[in-house]
Amino acid sequence: MRNFLIKTERLVDSASLFFANVAAIILLALVALTCADVVGRYFFSSPVVGAVELVRICMAGIIFFSFPLMFLRNDHIIVDLIPLFRRGWMAWISTIVILCVTIIVAYKIGDRVADYAVRAFEDEDVTEYLLIPRWPIVGFISVSIFVAAATSALRLLMVLSTPGTIPKEDHEEGI
Template sequence: MQALEYAAALILAGIMLLTVVDVGARYAFQRPIAAGFEVTEMAMQVMIYLCIAVAVASNDHIRVTLIDPVLKRVSWLKRTIDGVSGVAIAMALAGMGIAMIGLAAGKSGEVTLVLGLPVAAVAWTIALTLILSAALAAYAVVAGPTDDEAEDD
């Protein structure tokens, strides 16, 4: 999953560089980068959803443990409920929904205002990262508890 981390870090570095250059050009030359906001907006969307996949892959997402005391004796049931009902189903449904939005945007030829970039590409990227997150969450349920989770029990 280091590839996802590197991709998110690269996008973040690009956003920071673009912002520094944009602000510098704006104040020094009164010439901001024409589509700086548009590119930053699209890159942040992709980076946020990549980071969701990174958090799920490394088991660093937030878990609500309200029913843990009740399910203490049947830890396999607790793990299954945690994984399947929480992250996996929600991400898969969200991914499919955003994929349909991407399909509609692709069919209509929707593009951004300044650069004319296709909106469908960002929607498809977000959908793929959400579906990847769902697959990683489902894998975590099948693979069993990690060392960190075993220590928590």
């Protein structure tokens, strides 16, 4: 069982890296767009039409396409107010509870976003200025959220397969 989970984790890691690379490409496009907008605005008095709209779309893409890799590698911000909960069996139990909550919340959010994507498709909803259809953007975001939920589920299976201990990447050095 553990071997199967490790192979699955490698496969999911590759898929998560794909989403992270998409986020990196979007970030590069955002930098190019911002540079073109600034140069056009200040040197030629001609800003990029719809730049604000494109920046919004890019920011959403960067955030949501980063989710799967962040959830898989447990790159969340953690504040240890009570260090007792990050050691031994308490760490194992608290990790399971947190992962269960994460899976449920990510699934619920993904479900709501997918509903919005379907409505945007049915209503032929477009952006305000550039008239870009919203459904493909929101659809990709919902897929990314569902993949993040699936990576959390895989992480939960990995934690459950090692009772009493949590995977190494959850431990901070010195704890």
